[in-house]
Structure formats: structure tokens, C-alpha cells
Ligand SMILES: Cc1ncc(COP(=O)(O)O)c(C=O)c1O
């Protein structure tokens with residue numbers, strides 16, 4: 283079965299093979315394409331493209347790019363931190379943050395066993411950053427048990443044998459838990475533990491704005507306890523490229539050097555940052571609607587025989603769809619069957635698929651998806667009947 287990476291990476295070619303849009307296949311004709319693979323699949327809007335064309339730019343390595351500076355100042359202000367730094371990806375934003383906090387050899391970071399940094403970033407904090415991961419079980423809601431976090435902190439008296447704990451990482455929203463939100467109370471409790479032990483707290487805030495909107499908590503309040511946050515502009519906000527790391531001035535100065543070390547120092551980045559400024563303006567207000575569409579889709583999917591959805595767990599823009607026990611359905615078979623209707627999804631594992639809503643999924647796309655699901659399931663369960 284293709285992994286997330288396979289489905290995520292090669293889909294372009296698969297799309298053409300599995301459902302050329304101008305042909306019918308058997309009795310199914312692809313009516314439209316609905317890309318629910320991720321909120322990373324959005325295309326830049328005309329306003330973003332226009333802003334990119336007209337962006338004021340300069341060399342951001344030799345000095346600073348004026349549009350990048352504007353975005354960084356805007357993001358630092360929104361997040362309630364002293365400074366910010368534009369980076370090419372969320373993966374680099376997390377790696378830079380961990381490396382900046384753990385800049386002493388033998389450092390260890392406490393993070394969730396199902397968090398993006400640990401599962402989907404190629405182990406970069408170890409292979410490149412030289413930082414040792416100490417995982418704590420992620421609960422279903424994306425949190426880690428507070429006592430388990432505290433128990434995972436190394437005793438400084440054991441430094442002859444143990445790595446030294448320097449950092450705790452949270453992820454909000456938590457993608458592999460289905461886009462679940464970490465509350466401000468929980469975040470602050472973890473911040474208290476970090477402070478008590480002289481540790482730093484980093485938040486992988488790839489979808490922090492989704493959490494802020496879903497919780498009704500201003501984003502600067504939600505991340506107040508964090509020493510650094512990596513915020514994706516290229517997810518629900520719909521920018522084509524990039525993330526921003528926020529933190530103290532001294533932290534961002536370290537981060538800027540590490541960005542260059544990792545090859546992330548880029549020249550006229552105002553072209554990318556201009557699109558991000560438009561994305562903040564255009565799409566931040568749309569996140570609530572994304573969440574509403576996700577809830578509507580989840581409620582409809584839950585009526586389909588053969589699959590199950592925990593509707594209460596749909597807090598933001600992600601939906602996990604589980605195959606019913608004993609059913610002939612597998613995630614890969616359902617993914618292929620949906621692709622024949624032009625609906626693109628990614629398997630989470632052998633019996634679960636993920637659907638992610640973004641601002642380019644319309645209400646009619648949601649209705650179309652619901653109208654195809656039962657047939658897509660039946661195509662797998664009773665292939666001769668269709
Ligand atoms: C929770 C989370 N953190 C970090 C990332 C990494 O972002 P990027 O794909 O831009 O490297 C992603 C996915 O893209 C994510 O879902």
C-alpha cells in the first residue's frame with residue numbers, strides 16, 4: 283500500500299492514469315476533481331500571483347528583502363513574539379527551531395511519538411541536528427500526558443549516562459490525530475513544566491491558525507507559553523510556499539544563521555512573501571468556513587454504510603474515515619475507487635483514509651463527494667453489482 287509520502291508525492295501522474303478527466307471509465311464518468319489530499323494542495327489565487335509579480339524585492343542574504351521584512355514584522359506582531367523569520371518549509375522551520383534550542387551536543391527533545399517532527403521529517407533533528415528524540419505517547423486528542431512529559435525529563439545528576447533534556451515540542455493542531463486542537467490551558471501547563479525544569483517549549487504550529495479559530499482563542503494567547511513557533515503559510519492559509527518561525531530576537535538571530543547553514547538563505551524572497559501577505563488577508567477569515575465544511579462532510583460520511591467517522595473528533599479541517607471492521611474495504615481500495623470519481627484522498631494507514639478541507643474546496647465539492655461515496659464503497663464491496 284502506498285504510504286502517505288507515495289500518495290502525496292506521485293499523485294500528479296496517478297491522477298492522469300486513474301481518471302483522465304475527458305473519458306468515462308466503465309460506467310463511471312469523472313464529473314469533477316475534488317482534491318482532499320491535504321491543505322497543502324491549494325493553487326495561488328490571482329491576487330497572490332499579482333502580488334508576486336509586483337513584489338518589491340531585494341537580496342535577503344546580503345541585507346533584507348523589504349516584503350519579507352513586512353511579512354516577518356506582521357507575523358511577529360500577530361503571534362505576540364519579538365521577531366520572525368521566513369523559511370521555505372514547515373519542516374525547515376521545525377528543524378531550525380529544534381537546532382537553535384538544542385545547540386549543545388548531547389541535547390534531547392521530548393516530543394510526541396505521532397507528531398510530524400518525529401514521523402514525517404526524515405528524522406532531521408537527529409540526522410542533521412544531532413539532537414536525540416525522547417518520544418512520549420500522543421493521546422488520541424494530540425496531547426501528551428503531563429506526568430509522562432515530566433517523567434521523560436532526564437535527571438541532570440545522570441549526565442554521565444543520559445542526554446540532557448533541553449526542549450519540549452508540541453503540535454497544534456495535531457495532524458496525525460486528525461487536526462485536533464491543544465487548548466491554551468494545556469499548552470500553559472506544558473509551559474510551566476518546561477519553565478520548572480529550565481527547558482524551552484517549541485510549538486509546531488503548522489495549523490496554529492486553525493486551532494486559534496476553532497478554539498476562539500487569539501493566536502498570540504494560544505502560543506504565549508512557547509519560546510518558538512513554526513507557522514505554515516502553505517497549509518490552510520493557502521500560500522504557495524513557506525512558513526515563518528517566531529520567537530525572541532536572540533532566538534531568531536540564531537535561527538537566521540541556521541537557515542543559511544541548511545541552505546535556506548534565499549535572495550529575492552519577497553516574491554514568495556508577497557503571496558503570503560495576501561494569503562493572510564484573504565484566507566485567514568475563511569478558516570472557520572473550512573471547519574464548517576469539514577463537519578458537514580464528516581456528518582454526511584458517517585451515514586455511508588461500510589465506513590465510520592468520529593464526527594466529534596472533527597475539530598478543524600481534517601476528517602479521518604475508518605473502514606468498518608470485517609468489511610472488504612481497505613484504505614487503498616477506497617482511495618483508488620474514489621479516484622475514479624475524481625476525488626483524491628491520502629491513506630493514513632491500511633484501514634483509514636484522510637480528507638482535508640481547504641479554501642478551494644467548495645460546498646458543491648462537499649456535496650459531490652458525499653454523492654459519490656456510497657457508490658465508491660459499493661464498487662469495492664460488490665464489484666459485480668455496479
Ligand atoms: C503538522 C505539520 N508540521 C509540519 C509540516 C511540514 O510542513 P512542510 O510540508 O511545509 O515541510 C506539516 C506538513 O506539511 C504538518 O502537517
Ligand SMILES: C[C@@H](O)[C@H](N)C(=O)O
Pocket residue numbers: 286290319320321322402457
Ligand atoms: C503529509 C504531511 O507531511 C503534510 N504535512 C500533510 O499534512 O499533508
